[in-house]
Amino acid sequence: MYLLAVSLQMAAPQAKKAVIVNRMFSAWWLLLVPFSSLAQNGPHIRSWRPPQDETSAAPKTACSNLRALTGYEFSIVSAVAMPATANAPEFCRVLGQVQPEIRFEVALPVAWNRRLYMFGNGGYAGESIEAPARQQRRDQALRLGFAVTQTNTGHDAAEEPLGSFAVNSQKLIDYAFRSLHVTAMTAKRVAAEFYGGAPRRSYFDGCSTGGRQALILAQRFPQDFDGIISGMPVLNFTGTMLRYVATARALQQSPIPLGKLKLLAGRIYEHCDEKDGLKDGLLDDPRRCGFEPSKHLPVCQGAEGADCFTPGQIKALEVVYNDVYANGRRVFPGWPVGPEIAAGGRAGWENWFIREQDRPTNIVYSETFFRYLAFPRKAPDYNIAQFDFERDVPRLDGISRMLDATDPDLTAFRDRGGKLLMYFGWADPALNPRMGVEYYEDVLKKVGASTGDFFKLYMMPGVFHCGGGVGPGSFDPLEPLIGWVEQSKAPSSLTAAQMEGGKAVRTRPLCPYPQVARYKGSGSPAEAANFTCASPAF
Numbered sequence: 001m002y003l004l005a006v007s008l009q010m011a012a013p014q015a016k017k018a019v020i021v022n023r024m025f026s027a028w029w030l031l032l033v034p035f036s037s038l039a040q041n042g043p044h045i046r047s048w049r050p051p052q053d054e055t056s057a058a059p060k061t062a063c064s065n066l067r068a069l070t071g072y073e074f075s076i077v078s079a080v081a082m083p084a085t086a087n088a089p090e091f092c093r094v095l096g097q098v099q100p101e102i103r104f105e106v107a108l109p110v111a112w113n114r115r116l117y118m119f120g121n122g123g124y125a126g127e128s129i130e131a132p133a134r135q136q137r138r139d140q141a142l143r144l145g146f147a148v149t150q151t152n153t154g155h156d157a158a159e160e161p162l163g164s165f166a167v168n169s170q171k172l173i174d175y176a177f178r179s180l181h182v183t184a185m186t187a188k189r190v191a192a193e194f195y196g197g198a199p200r201r202s203y204f205d206g207c208s209t210g211g212r213q214a215l216i217l218a219q220r221f222p223q224d225f226d227g228i229i230s231g232m233p234v235l236n237f238t239g240t241m242l243r244y245v246a247t248a249r250a251l252q253q254s255p256i257p258l259g260k261l262k263l264l265a266g267r268i269y270e271h272c273d274e275k276d277g278l279k280d281g282l283l284d285d286p287r288r289c290g291f292e293p294s295k296h297l298p299v300c301q302g303a304e305g306a307d308c309f310t311p312g313q314i315k316a317l318e319v320v321y322n323d324v325y326a327n328g329r330r331v332f333p334g335w336p337v338g339p340e341i342a343a344g345g346r347a348g349w350e351n352w353f354i355r356e357q358d359r360p361t362n363i364v365y366s367e368t369f370f371r372y373l374a375f376p377r378k379a380p381d382y383n384i385a386q387f388d389f390e391r392d393v394p395r396l397d398g399i400s401r402m403l404d405a406t407d408p409d410l411t412a413f414r415d416r417g418g419k420l421l422m423y424f425g426w427a428d429p430a431l432n433p434r435m436g437v438e439y440y441e442d443v444l445k446k447v448g449a450s451t452g453d454f455f456k457l458y459m460m461p462g463v464f465h466c467g468g469g470v471g472p473g474s475f476d477p478l479e480p481l482i483g484w485v486e487q488s489k490a491p492s493s494l495t496a497a498q499m500e501g502g503k504a505v506r507t508r509p510l511c512p513y514p515q516v517a518r519y520k521g522s523g524s525p526a527e528a529a530n531f532t533c534a535s536p537a538f
Contacts, residue, residue, distance in 0.1 A: 045140055048479035056111040056145060060196035063092035063108075069193060074098045074186050088139040094190055095129070100170055102154040102179045105129045106147065106190045107138050113145030116187060116199040118225075120206020120213045124368070125175055126157030126165065147199065149187035153179040163368035167376050176403045177216050184217075184224045201485060205478060207231030207466040208431065211422070215405035215439075218420055222413035227485040229477045230422040232466050234431050235405040235439055238396045239332040241369045242324055243432060244362035245384045247335070247353060250319035251360075254312030258347065258354055263307065264297070264317075265341040271296050272337065276536075277518065280525050282461040282471050282508075284516045285536060286336035286426055287434070293317040320353070326393040333438065338462070339429035343470045348429035361430070374399050408442035410455060419484045420455040421477050421491070423510070425463030427470065433459065440513055457513040458494060472496035472508040493517075493533045509533055 066079035076096045084090040092108040119137055121127060127134060134150060141148045154174030155165035166172040184202070192198040204225045206214050211233025218228050234240055256264075272289030273279050283289060293314045300308035309317070324332040339348030352361050363384060371382045374396055400406075413420065424436035440457040447455075462471020473496055480491035493511050497504035506526040509517045511533035523530035 045144060045478050046476035048144070048476065048482055050113045050145055054113065057114050057195050057197070058112070059092070059108070059110060059194050061194060063094075063194070066092070066094055066190060066193060069190060070096075074182070076190075087136075088142045091142055092194060096186065096190075098179075098182045098186065100154070100174075101156070102151055102174055102182060103129060103156075104149060104151045104183045104186060105138070106149045106187045107142055108147050108191060108194050109142050109145055111145055112147060112191075112195055114195075114197075114200040115146050116149065116184075116191060116202040117141045117146035118149045118184060118187065118202070118204045120204070120210020121151075121153055122207070122209050123365075124157065124162050124165075125153040125209060126155045126160065127152060128156070128158070147187070147191045149183055151179050151183040162364070163372035166372040172373060173402065177220055180213050180217055181221045181224060184221070201226045201482075203227045203229075203478065203481065203485075205229040205231075207233075209234055211235070212237065212405045214420075214422075218410055218413045218418065219405060219407045222410075222416055222418060226418060227481045228418065228420045229481055230420065231477070232424050232428055232431055232433075233405065233422065233436065236332070236435050237369075237403045237405075238374070238400040239324075239404075240431060240435070241366045241374075242326075242389075242393065242396075243332045243335070244366035245387050246324045246332075246389075247320050248360065248363045248366065248384060250316040251353060254310065254316040256309075256313050256316065256354060258350060258356055259306060260309065260313075261340050261347040261349055261354070262342065264309075265347065267291075267297055268337045268340060276516065278525060280519075283336075283338050283426060284461050285459070286338045288536070289337060291321075291337050293321070324389075326389040331393060333432060333434040335432055336426060336434060338427040339464065339469075341427065341462075341470055343464065343468055348427055348464050348469065352429045373403070406439065406442075408439065408446040410443055410447055410451075414447065414450060414454045417485075418454060419481060421458070421481050421484070422455070423458040423460060423477065425460045425465065425469060425471070425473060427462050428465045430465035437513065452512070453490070456491065458510040459513055459516075460496065460510060461508075461517075462498075470498075472498040472506055472510075474499050474504075475510065495528050 063079050063081040067076045070076045074096055076094060079092060079094045082091050082093050090110045094106040094108065097103050129150060129152060138148045138150065155171045165175070188198055188202070202225045204214055204217055206229070208231070211230040212235050214228045214230035215233055215235050217224050268291050269281065271291050272283050272286065273281065275289050276284035297314060298308040299314060300310050304310050320335050321337065322334040323330045341348060354360055367384055370384065370387060371380060375382055422436060422440070424433040426433050436457060437459070443455060444451045460471060460473055463469040463473035467473050475494055475496040477494070480494055483489040484491055493509035495507055496510050498506040507528040509528050509531050511517050514536065515533040516536050517531040518534040519525060520530050520532060
């Protein structure tokens with residue numbers, strides 16, 4: 001596997017000569033890394049249906065006529081009428097490109113519900129528009145009558161894997177924010193030409209990188225979308241990379257075998273589970289459990305054993321759970337406890353923090369960030385061992401301003417009537433959930449009491465990155481968002497399910513932060529009806 005990774009270590013001119021190696025690397029990466037862009041933006045439209053009294057709009061021109069929209073702003077490569085299939089209704093498929101390499105698709109159903117739906121990307125993006133998972137996502141929205149659009153964000157991951165595209169400053173800008181705005185504008189123009197009128201409402205939906213994109217749209221381009229879903233966003237991208245480096249270094253110095261994660265998770269949940277008032281295998285708010293490795297874990301008195309942790313391992317865990325500081329200033333929060341637990345036979349930390357046969361994801365992702373996005377002049381041989389927290393953190397201001405979605409001033413989005421629904425898994429092993437909480441609190445401080453009128457955050461106990469885990473993480477955020485935007489029905493609680501073998505084994509209300517789901521004291525703890533949203537009891 002390391003032989004394939006050599007493509008990332010070549011300078012940009014050399015990398016262009018190694019297309020075959022890069023394609024091999026991209027295929028390997030998508031197969032093995034859980035931060036895969038295809039996995040992060042799975043279908044979310046589950047229960048919403050257009051109102052029965054709503055009439056559909058029909059095309060006003062032939063699909064092929066859309067090719068004439070080509071101009072200085074963008075090029076329409078093809079516009080083809082697609083027949084109905086078992087997966088999708090009849091629609092007009094438009095493929096195009098905004099310079100330099102922002103490829104986009106706009107899918108226009110013959111029976112249109114007058115709404116535009118755009119879905120986001122994952123990881124370092126560059127996904128093929130033809131990827132089966134993305135086509136499935138498109139078709140699901142088409143079946144409900146949405147005009148649907150998507151973009152590769154301005155580069156092709158098969159040619160430029162991970163962050164290697166960012167040596168081109170325009171591609172970096174396109175990935176960071178521009179591709180989102182120009183794709184939305186172009187999709188609306190194409191729809192208006194086809195139907196004779198612009199969309200009445202527009203919605204964006206994404207998780208992980210797609211979640212960051214969602215916040216970028218609310219912050220930079222508040223007029224683009226009426227409703228936005230931001231799932232587990234990597235909103236503080238640069239801070240996340242600092243967190244990855246601190247964690248990776250600690251665990252490199254004192255490795256923790258995968259076999260010890262069961263012991264670690266067991267001690268954490270034994271100490272924390274009942275502190276929310278119910279022993280149910282979930283931590284409602286891990287910040288409140290007070291777990292300390294040096295106090296609550298068995299310490300090896302001699303040689304390392306399977307049932308204890310060495311002093312070095314204890315110290316490494318404390319680095320993971322404690323805040324990151326640089327020049328005496330806190331730059332990123334410590335990781336909450338919870339994702340150490342296993343679900344579906346695999347611990348949340350596996351691959352992200354610990355990978356015994358290869359480098360974990362946090363090293364691969366942070367290394368490509370510093371090589372190509374943060375310090376491109378040091379490419380291609382920069383590695384995380386070279387990062388100096390005292391010297392280098394101030395040097396990240398430029399990339400932070402371009403890439404991060406941390407601006408708490410959402411007044412323009414609020415004033416135009418926009419609605420933002422954000423969710424985060426408390427057991428996310430990929431992106432620190434405290435990011436989401438701290439951002440919401442920053443918006444509350446900046447915008448004030450009106451924040452809850454347009455922005456709601458839902459924390460999901462036991463849920464891993466963009467789904468999975470030991471908690472209820474399966475739900476449809478689009479239905480409540482549309483109701484909020486179009487009928488002024490602000491969502492209070494949402495109901496999520498924990499799925500096993502296609503069946504719901506537990507349901508639980510998701511409550512708007514800072515509320516939590518509190519057990520009423522009777523009835524099955526596996527049923528959402530036996531909980532109510534209330535302020536934390538501790």
